[in-house]
Amino acid sequence: MDVPTWVWIATAVVTIAVFTFDLAVVGRRPHEPSMKECATYLSIYVGMAVIFGLGVWYAAGGTSALEFYSGWLVEYSLSIDNLFIFLIIMAKFMVPRELQQYALMVGIVMALVMRAIFIAVGAVAINEFSWVFYVFGLFLVYTAVKLAKEGGEDEDEYEENRLVLWVEKRFPATKEWHGKKIFSVENGKRVITPMFIVILTLGTTDLLFALDSIPAIFGITKEPYLVLTANIFALMGLRQLYFLIGGLLERLIYLSYGLAFLLAFIGVKLILHAMHENKLSFINGGEHIEWAPEIPIWLSLVVILATLVVTAVVSLWASSRMSEQERDAHTGPRRDWEDG
Template sequence: MDVAPWIWWVTGAVTVVVFAFDLLIVGRRPHEPSMKECTAYLSIYVGMALLFGVGVYLTSGGQYAGEFYAGWLVEYSLSIDNLFIFIIIMSKFAVPRELQQFALMIGIVMALIMRAIFIAVGAAAINQFSWVFYLFGLFLIYTAWKLAKEGGEDEDEYEENKLVLFVEKRFPATKEWHGKKLFAHENGARVITPLFIVILTLGTTDLLFALDSIPAIFGITKEPYLVLTANIFALMGLRQLYFLIGGLLQRLIYLSYGLAFLLAFIGVKLIFHALHENEVPFINGGEHFDYDWLEIPIWLSLAVIIGTLAVTAVWSLLASRRMEQQEQDAATGPRRDWEDG
């Protein structure tokens, strides 16, 4: 896929404009977005992603369009799973509902910047060393096994990462909320507010999520431009999705198993690709395996992704309807009071 430099620049500029609009216009007034507002903006972002895929199809063909759609769906599905942790973070820090939208927007912008760095490093690595696909594949299979084993049972056991703990211990902080301010003055001293800690937690937590989401999408497409744009579109609607399906997340009791299957599938796909391109001396004498079936076609990947997500969603919703509240709490963690709002 040949992407001209000006396309990269235009993509970056449009991304900045969209997030700036979301941050400065939509989020200028701290408030809890209504269902209508979330649905409207989420529909716009999803529509933009679908139209972008059509543009890829018209300019570069069906193969790359399929890779974009598959990568976007994978990133979106992983983002939905991440919303469980975001809910726990908001609850842990008792973030006022009217400030949650602003905190999410800043955290998402931070996540996008850090993911862009990850993507650049990952693209450079796979271009120089084909054996990286072995590492990515094995890591995803391990992650899938761990996710399936946990099965969402530890969703309520979030622990602050070391960077957040370091900041909390080393810098003077206040427990008082000061609106959208990240810093405030108390007793003549400059202190960080709880909102600063929350945003730092959201951003760094998403960076940890990128450790499996970035290798996963490289298992779908090797094109850095498609990897980046799929991540951009997945993050664009994440804030609206947080408010729109907060209660619905409680009913997606088998989401972890569906995502575990997807990560395992992509991990195997990466290992197959590594074998097909093998250059590791102690594997097959450094020669690649010349079997066409080792390269799983994008149409099959897309079918597996859509099918898995559909089956997982339907299976979860049907099963949750037959469960008592106590059983749902055991599967996905206890329902939080803010979800009733």
């Protein structure tokens, strides 16, 4: 897929415009969005992704379009799992409900910038070193096993990352909220507000999530443009999804297992691709392993869709037959969604 420079520029301009408009609207009137508002915005963003995929189909063919849709679904499904952590972060810092939307928006913009850098580095590494697919594949399989083992553990055990802890110790801060301001002045001294810490936490936490989501989507497509746009569309609707399905997250008790299966599947797919393109001298004498099968993109899309549907249906069915205590054993103690 040969993407002209003007397409990259146009994509960047439109993305910046959309996020700037969204941030300006949210920033001008901080509020807790209604279900109708969330559903409307989410429908628009999902519709934009579908239309974009059709545009890719028209311009570059069905294979590229299927790669985009598959990558978008993988990123979206992994983002849903990340919402558990976002809920915990909001509760930990006691973010007022009317400010949560703004904090999420700025954190998502930060995450998108950092992901773009990560994608660029990954694309260069893949082009220069085919053995990177071995690394990505093994890492995803390891992550899948780890995620499956932790699937039933209490997710409330969130710890701040080192950067956030360093900032909290290094810079003077206040515990008082000053609306959406990230800096304030107390006793003549400039201090950082809780909003600054929350935004930094959300942005850097999402970057940690990208350590598995970016290699996963490179297992779907090697085209950097599709990797980037799939991430953009997945992050666009994340804020609305946070408010729209908050209580529902508690009922997706087998989500971690479904995502673990997906990561393992993509990890194996990457390893098979690495074997097919093998150039490492200590593996098959540096020759390509021709018998290693390549998993077609249509099969990947079928597996992704089937896994997500089965995981959601089985989770909702099983959770409906469980007591609250039994659900807590799977997802951790229930968090009061209304209190944030």
